[in-house]
Amino acid sequence: MGAASAERFIADGAKVLLTDVNVTPGRELAASLGANARFFELNVADGEAWTSAVAYAEKVFGPVTVLMNNAGIHGGGFIEEYDEADWSRSLAVNLHGPLLGMKAVVPVMRSAGGGSIVNISSLQGREADVGLISYVAAKFGLRGLGKSAAVELGRYGIRVNTVFPGLIITGLTRGQSEHYMGRIPFRRPESPTRSGAASDVAALAAFLASDRASNITGAEITIDGGKSVRFPTTIQDYSAELALFGPREEEL
Amino acid sequence: MDGLSGIFASVTGSEGALRAATIRALQREGAQIIAPGGAADVAVFLAPSPAELELPPGEAGEYVKQLLDGVARAVASLSPDESVSRSLVIVAPSIGQTFRSGPVPLSAAIGALKGFSRAVVVKHGDRGVRSNIVLPGILLADAELTESLPTIPLQRAVGELTHPGEVAEAVAFLASSDAGYISGAELDIDGGLSGDRHSAMSVLWAAGVMTPDRNPIQELMTRGRR
Numbered sequence: 001m002g003a004a005s006a007e008r009f010i011a012d013g014a015k016v017l018l019t020d021v022n023v024t025p026g027r028e029l030a031a032s033l034g035a036n037a038r039f040f041e042l043n044v045a046d047g048e049a050w051t052s053a054v055a056y057a058e059k060v061f062g063p064v065t066v067l068m069n070n071a072g073i074h075g076g077g078f079i080e081e082y083d084e085a086d087w088s089r090s091l092a093v094n095l096h097g098p099l100l101g102m103k104a105v106v107p108v109m110r111s112a113g114g115g116s117i118v119n120i121s122s123l124q125g126r127e128a129d130v131g132l133i134s135y136v137a138a139k140f141g142l143r144g145l146g147k148s149a150a151v152e153l154g155r156y157g158i159r160v161n162t163v164f165p166g167l168i169i170t171g172l173t174r175g176q177s178e179h180y181m182g183r184i185p186f187r188r189p190e191s192p193t194r195s196g197a198a199s200d201v202a203a204l205a206a207f208l209a210s211d212r213a214s215n216i217t218g219a220e221i222t223i224d225g226g227k228s229v230r231f232p233t234t235i236q237d238y239s240a241e242l243a244l245f246g247p248r249e250e251e252l
Numbered sequence: 253m254d255g256l257s258g259i260f261a262s263v264t265g266s267e268g269a270l271r272a273a274t275i276r277a278l279q280r281e282g283a284q285i286i287a288p289g290g291a292a293d294v295a296v297f298l299a300p301s302p303a304e305l306e307l308p309p310g311e312a313g314e315y316v317k318q319l320l321d322g323v324a325r326a327v328a329s330l331s332p333d334e335s336v337s338r339s340l341v342i343v344a345p346s347i348g349q350t351f352r353s354g355p356v357p358l359s360a361a362i363g364a365l366k367g368f369s370r371a372v373v374v375k376h377g378d379r380g381v382r383s384n385i386v387l388p389g390i391l392l393a394d395a396e397l398t399e400s401l402p403t404i405p406l407q408r409a410v411g412e413l414t415h416p417g418e419v420a421e422a423v424a425f426l427a428s429s430d431a432g433y434i435s436g437a438e439l440d441i442d443g444g445l446s447g448d449r450h451s452a453m454s455v456l457w458a459a460g461v462m463t464p465d466r467n468p469i470q471e472l473m474t475r476g477r478r
Contacts (some may be wrong), residue, residue: 150444151454159444200433207430212421215414218444226373226382226435 001120001168002070003029004198008206009068010036015061019044019053020071044071044097050104058108065115066209067105069098069142072120075134082133090134095141102149106158114157116209119146120201123166123224143220150218159217161208166224168196196225255428256294257282262329264288265298265322269393270343270416274298277420281428291331293338294427297323299345299365302357312357316364319345323368330381340383341426342369343419346391347442362387366438373436382435384426388414389442414441 006016010033019042020026030039038060040053057064075090077083098119109115125139146162153160204223207213222228261283263274274296275285286292302315323342330338344362365385372383392413422441425431440446453469456462
């Protein structure tokens with residue numbers, strides 16, 4: 001999702017500092033995107049590293065006016081199997097990271113007269129899921145963080161919006177997609193409604209970052225092809241998933 | 253951008269500044285505007301105000317009925333060709349209109365239109381129809397028409413008054429292929445208005461009484477404890 005967004009922002013005329021904890025793929029990606037892309041190693045849970053990243057961006061490109069908080073990791077778990085290390089890691093990356101990012105860019109955006117922050121939550125930041133407590137809690141937290149930031153930062157001309165993607169085929173979901181979703185043509189294969197691509201989220205982020213969205217702040221936008229609106233459906237709609245993992249339809 | 257090139261779009265409902273701005277934005281993105289009732293790839297329904305429909309203030313039932321009839325006609329006007337992607341964009345009435353027509357019809361209408369948009373996703377989603385709703389806060393077009401706006405005291409850097417052009421940009425985006433995976437979404441365009449006003453703190457903050465260095469609520473609480 002980050003790669004697709006960097007590509008889209010550059011296509012729309014922006015200069016992009018890509019950050020990641022994984023240095024080699026990050027550098028390679030930045031190199032492939034040309035002169036308007038740079039890479040900086042960043043652990044989003046490290047506030048000092050954020051300050052360095054923002055300073056580096058300012059040095060090579062100028063003041064940061066757009067921040068896309070995209071870094072995310074899955075946090076697993078059931079309540080009864082709560083694992084403190086997993087919980088802490090999920091909250092550090094999925095919730096504390098975006099907060100530290102906003103804290104680092106706000107002074108620069110204020111000096112520049114404004115800016116736009118796009119936080120990437122998840123459908124699991126709006127709706128319950130099972131076996132993902134650390135992830136769901138962090139992504140719900142990001143929703144409240146973004147809404148409060150919009151109210152706090154509006155007076156500085158800084159807009160803050162939250163995006164809630166449904167299933168998008170990305171690095172984070174590749175495991176699922178290969179073992180699970182990739183084997184299930186989305187519900188009804190004849191449908192022109194399709195599954196989501198990283199470029200879909202990129203296009204939305206680019207819109208929210210742009211002046212076309214100059215009055216949009218504190219908004220919460222779901223991007224899932226309408227699937228969350230259509231749930232709950234009947235058990236028959238899950239027959240493909242159940243066939244992979246559980247009882248057959250006729251056993252239910 | 254050519255997000256709408258080759259697309260036939262109809263814009264129905266409200267007349268006036270918002271309609272003109274919406275048509276301009278759609279055309280700029282490459283859409284061809286067609287008369288209501290034709291086979292449209294994109295149908296935009298702009299909810300008119302109760303005043304525009306010449307309804308008496310407080311008349312909720314008839315207002316909601318007319319809006320739902322209007323949006324149903326917009327859905328019916330979509331092209332029947334299921335092999336192409338089609339899109340409905342509803343623009344809910346601006347809450348700014350509450351200043352002259354009373355909140356009951358508008359609140360009821362916003363709820364009804366949100367529900368209608370979701371129902372379109374449920375009913376027609378599998379046939380390639382996307383539906384989204386845009387929720388403007390206080391449209392400048394209304395503010396200009398309104399003699400006094402005594403309850404808009406807190407102008408901030410991100411403007412609370414929404415320009416028709418800003419709504420139009422969101423409509424054009426949601427109608428375009430860039431938003432091809434967005435359906436069933438509800439998009440507030442209100443400068444943050446809807447996320448605010450629930451606490452004394454946010455009102456004081458917006459008014460500039462509260463700053464990072466000065467927190468009157470904290471001061472009050474400290475004083476209370478003494």
